[in-house]
Amino acid sequence: MRRFSRIADFLEAVGGIANRPEILAQGFTPDLIRFAVQFGSIQPLCRGWYGSRALPRVVRDAWRNGGPLACVSALAFRGFIEAVPGDALHVCRRTRGHRLRYANAAIIHWSDEALRSGSRFAVSADTAARQAVQCSAASSRADDVTLLAQHLDALQREAS
Template sequence: MTRSPIHLDTDIRSFGGIASAAELLDLGYTRDALRLWGDGRRSRRLRRGWYAPRDLPEEVVAAWDAGGVLACVSALALADPGAASRALDELHICVPRTASRIPRTVPLRGRAVRVVAHWSTADHESGTRRGVDAATAVRQARRCARRATADASAECRSALAGAEPQERREQRAVTSGPGACPSATTPPRAPRPACAAACRASRGCR
């Protein structure tokens, strides 16, 4: 029996706010009804064959545009905007291990944000069509934080290693050059900008 399009919004929300054409056709909707509803002001088409209400959060739509669901700090930030400031500059998504062609950036709220993909079929299936579950998002965020700290520390050590030869050259020039004072020493060098930024990110060099 054909189902009236007036129920489409309610039925799609019963699927968590995202429903496939196959699911809606099984409920009795026609393809013409789906086409008209998908072009309406209260609805939106995600990827081909997937439908959602117009008020679906932009972060969820961007995650689908990138081929995944919300994950990590992006999923946490959607529930609590103050939970993760990194979500302002990055969009963390989770995709199955079989996924491919993940874009580097996606449009979100009028600007391009960098996509950070978490590759895990189990994590991808842990939550809903909007995003991973809370426990998975917290675990992913902790892993990302550890990785960011390790990367920042490595950048700091690399910057310091590049600065040391120059410091030694200056020291030799002062203490052994023509007219040098045997007791002269060079003042300590200020941290290089890259190192200083890395140190701040990792809360100090280690």
């Protein structure tokens, strides 16, 4: 017997994003998933992943490109740097993940380790800062990112 009467309730309970096997494990059927999508109570994000209607737009856009926010996009989402309108979205994907046929102009960071570092919304701040320091597409933000990376490194050393 499942704990949730609606898939949308389950998605809200797990933070807003779940994959198909997680939804099926709750006792929902493939038909119920299809109906929930058709009636708009949940939204398909990318192959095998679904999100709640309440997801922030930038997170939804990242998942339509295959994963959570990464690099400068994750830093902006977490409030560490200012978002720049018109900048390409940076997204983290599994190293052996498939390429999306209709992906937008997102910059993909392929890393299994980075995916495990944060949440389903965005990679962790220190991982995002490390990505941004190495990312050629983030070079216009180099000063902001370098200062942030140094600050996060100092915090991490103090914590150890």
